[in-house]
Amino acid sequence: MFEAYIFPILLFAGMGILAGVLLTAASKIFEVKSDPRVDEVNEALPQVNCGACGYSGCSDYAKAIVEKGEKPNLCKPGGANSADKISEIMGVSAGAAEKQIAVVRCSADCESKKQSFEFEGELTCVNAKRFYGGMWGCKFSCLGQGDCAKVCPSDAIVIKDGLARIDKSECIGCGMCAKVCPNDVIEIRKMAPTADVLCSSKDMGKAVKAVCGKGCIGCKLCEKQCEFDAIHVTDNIARVDHDKCTACGKCAEKCPVKVITMAKV
Amino acid sequence: MKSMLVILFSAMLTNNFVLSKFMGICPFLGVSKKLDSAAGMGAAVTFVMVCATICTYPVYTFLLAPFGLEYLKTVAFILIIALFVQLIEMILKKKIPSLYESLGVYLPLITTNCAVLGVTILNIDNGYNFGESIVDALGAGLGFTLALLIFSGVRSRVDKADIPETFKGVPATLIAASIVSVSFMSFSGMVEGIFS
Numbered sequence: 001m002f003e004a005y006i007f008p009i010l011l012f013a014g015m016g017i018l019a020g021v022l023l024t025a026a027s028k029i030f031e032v033k034s035d036p037r038v039d040e041v042n043e044a045l046p047q048v049n050c051g052a053c054g055y056s057g058c059s060d061y062a063k064a065i066v067e068k069g070e071k072p073n074l075c076k077p078g079g080a081n082s083a084d085k086i087s088e089i090m091g092v093s094a095g096a097a098e099k100q101i102a103v104v105r106c107s108a109d110c111e112s113k114k115q116s117f118e119f120e121g122e123l124t125c126v127n128a129k130r131f132y133g134g135m136w137g138c139k140f141s142c143l144g145q146g147d148c149a150k151v152c153p154s155d156a157i158v159i160k161d162g163l164a165r166i167d168k169s170e171c172i173g174c175g176m177c178a179k180v181c182p183n184d185v186i187e188i189r190k191m192a193p194t195a196d197v198l199c200s201s202k203d204m205g206k207a208v209k210a211v212c213g214k215g216c217i218g219c220k221l222c223e224k225q226c227e228f229d230a231i232h233v234t235d236n237i238a239r240v241d242h243d244k245c246t247a248c249g250k251c252a253e254k255c256p257v258k259v260i261t262m263a264k265v
Numbered sequence: 266m267k268s269m270l271v272i273l274f275s276a277m278l279t280n281n282f283v284l285s286k287f288m289g290i291c292p293f294l295g296v297s298k299k300l301d302s303a304a305g306m307g308a309a310v311t312f313v314m315v316c317a318t319i320c321t322y323p324v325y326t327f328l329l330a331p332f333g334l335e336y337l338k339t340v341a342f343i344l345i346i347a348l349f350v351q352l353i354e355m356i357l358k359k360k361i362p363s364l365y366e367s368l369g370v371y372l373p374l375i376t377t378n379c380a381v382l383g384v385t386i387l388n389i390d391n392g393y394n395f396g397e398s399i400v401d402a403l404g405a406g407l408g409f410t411l412a413l414l415i416f417s418g419v420r421s422r423v424d425k426a427d428i429p430e431t432f433k434g435v436p437a438t439l440i441a442a443s444i445v446s447v448s449f450m451s452f453s454g455m456v457e458g459i460f461s
Contacts, residue, residue: 019348030355
């Protein structure tokens, strides 16, 4: 009776208690003090794990905020909302957390850009780019194979007629698409009323005209129109300084190729 | 001494736990993506194997066997292994937090890693004495580390290779694992030959 039933029970109870005591002692010796604020900050983040803040995920960023004093306003999907909550937890002022958005700086769909050859491989932008810089005549254009759409965490990008189109209401501004685009055609800019030049071609005007019906020819008419010194033509392409632009719309009116658009929001 | 070396090397190479006994496949596939985390995982498993064997052998010989409780060895061993896994988890969290994070869920999973339980039970079944058991556990741990290190190298090449869509990811990894394990078959008979 004793050997068959009671002894094993006592033995295992004893071993269990011993193990428990050992572990308790060890947990005291090897205690790692974790800040309860890390969890709170983590909860304030949107948990998209997009990596736009520069850390590998939301929990990593939360840790960096609490332990290394990282800025609370780096979360782009969370925007001002997260930043306010985090700064409340941490007791520091947030600074303006600007919501950002991705813009495809190319407006040429299949109809308006000339195709040089057929690409018969696995159709991804990166593959297409490797082969003579892509199948389009314009080597700066959107390659239109949807590498950006594949990485978008919020499914805001669709490819239509060989051009990536971003749904502004869905875009969280994380910048994943800009990172994978082999032509760097996607720009991440602040979400504000501003002008967008929907072309990235650094070719001279004549070369642009030869391959695309909707490209910036670098005529500098917009530069002359702008009263705020916000648009400049460098490398044969107009660029908008989004901090200075007031979205007055004068450049867009004058643009002979209608490549400048005005974003209302 | 000679028999110790035979046990050590046969546990490492001929009877490699991962590649010829197919134990501990989960961390083998899970942690072999990066070389340094593979090395860390191997070290952690080796530590747990040796410590667990040091404890399980006396527990079995002096507490379980005399009272006819051999049938409880699995439960008792798991308890001891769990103790050491918890211990190493605390130590790693305190001393090497980067390794702790890269091992992630696979660290607590050592508790149910059948390679560790396998070593402790096979030591008993093979009738090894205390010293031989420890050497066998050490060999098994080193063999596990070796398999992990070799495979992390293989895997970095497999991941970069241009393989058909169907085989991408886990299938390719499993095929690569089987090829590596075939290569380990060539060790059979060699260890006994060297030390005889």
